[in-house]
Amino acid sequence: MKQDYYEILGISKNATPAEIKKAYRKMAIKYHPDKNPGDKEAEENFKKAAEAYEVLSDENKKARYDQYGHAAFEGAGAGGFGGGGMNMEDIFSQFGDIFGSAFGGGGFGGFGGGSRGRTRVKGSNLRIRVKLTLEEIANGVEKKVKVRRKVKAAGVTYKTCSSCNGTGQVMRVTNTILGRMQSASTCPTCHGAGEVIDRKPKGADSDGLEIKEETVSIKIPAGVTEGVQLKVNGKGNAAPGNNSLDGDLLVVISEVEHSTxxxxxxxxxxxxxxxxxxxxxxxxxxxxxxxxxxxxxxxxxxxxxxxxxxxxxxxxxxxxxxxxxxxxxxxxxxxxxxxxxxxxxxxxxxxxxxxxxxxxxxxxxxxxxxxxxxx
CATH class of the missing domain: 2.60.260.20 (Urease metallochaperone UreE, N-terminal domain)
Incomplete structure (x- = not known):
């Protein structure tokens, strides 16, 4: 049985967003891989804390969790981390900004910061509505749906962005009354990806992407209600670059009215x-x-x-x-x-x-x- 998210972070159900963020930061710093090299238990605790924060920091997900518990994110690879679709890199890319200077002023080594400072660009999410009969809701069902999504075109290649040298950020130096101040901002050329398109196949867009139709299998648990949203990890639109992440497919449940x-x-x-x-x-x-x-x-x-x-x-x-x-x-x-x-x-x-x-x-x-x- 999965551990309660509030218990993982050591907070009450009435915790404020600031308290949730503070508790997660404390847990993540304690179990961070850089502080616990080779410690599998610490890595597991680090992932648990990230999973708990991913749900409790989102107002809609938190409301669903408070009402249904872990079952709210079952099926369809749903619930962010619950479906097993995110790894350590995903955690760092999504929540690296929470740690600030806790690890040398820039994040997490080769994952989301460190000397490179590159962030992993994620593609946009897609949203579909799936209609279910009461009989399907009663038993749970696996639905196969056709989705038109952006994917990397066959043969596309990317190269390191010359504007930021692959860091995804550009440094600016400004003269102020206090002296020279240095600041970093997202690279306007590659939009933080650290890469730009090198070879674009015929039919691909300016990012090297093309639209393909794909059949996606969605496992829907029994007992869902009208408006419940499930998530299929990685089945949204792709993003350009070799180091990018695909977006997610959001599945909204719609009930078909029964005749009697x-x-x-x-x-x-x-x-x-x-x-x-x-x-x-x-x-x-x-x-x-x-x-x-x-x-x-x-x-x-x-x-x-x-x-x-x-x-x-x-x-x-x-x-x-x-x-x-x-x-x-x-x-x-x-x-x-x-x-x-x-x-x-x-x-x-x-x-x-x-x-x-x-x-x-x-x-x-x-x-x-x-x-x-x-x-």
Missing amino acids: LKREGTNLHYDLYINFSEAVLGAAKNIDTVSGKVKIKIDPGTQSGKILRLRGKGLPSIDHYGNGDLLVHVNVWTPQNLSKTQKEFFEMMKNDENFKPNPSKFDKSFFEKVKDMFT
Whole structure:
């Protein structure tokens, strides 16, 4: 079982963004590979801290984590680090700025700073919407989608940028009243990549990229909800250069409305209409569930508005807390067009003792039923 992100950083769930950043910086400096050469346990702790910070420092990801836990980032290689798509270089390239001068004024040796100061350019993300039926949400599903993304063209080559000598930064010296001040900024020629295009194949754009259609497999866990966003690492647009990273594919979940079932969290609702005779005499009825048809029994004398609860026949919780229930709302259909014989029968029954409303203490009011439904 994965360790809690708040526990990893040693903070509370009410920690402010500044406190989260401070806790991560402290952990990362403690377990940094430069301070713990060859120490696999320290490297693992370093990665855990980065994974925790990657989620908790993002307002949207933090909200999803607080609601669903680690399950919010399962499937589709989702959740940033959770999918195993990031390595030490990824961590340094994304979070190197947090450490400032903790390691000699410039980051992390050959990964994101040090003497070279080069950052790894990352391609742009792509976003798609995937529609799921309730049946697919109930069981989890693997979807294959076609994505048009930018990739490096075959035969493209890059060379070191002459403007920054491959560092990705240019130094400027300014004369001030305090003396000569030196500052660094992103190289305007290579945009921080440290490389520029050398040979551009036919059909490629100015960055040596071309658009290709690719089939991407997305594993979607059971219990997802409308609007949940999953991430497939490295399936977005490529970026130019030999040292660049591909962007990510963001997958937004959209629910397809079911013809008879209505969703409420993990619970499902079904409106069952029965005729007057079935309500009086009882009946057996087939109803829809996400796992197929099931037969339920309607007891004789069932009142309109009665709610039958089928436990565990709802949707699974994304955080693995079990399944919700299926609530069957029984509605007695009152006939509107009667024959002469039928009207005569009901006229005779109008004052019959068995036809007079006589609710017992077990017959709940509408408001009691609503209260029970939500509790």
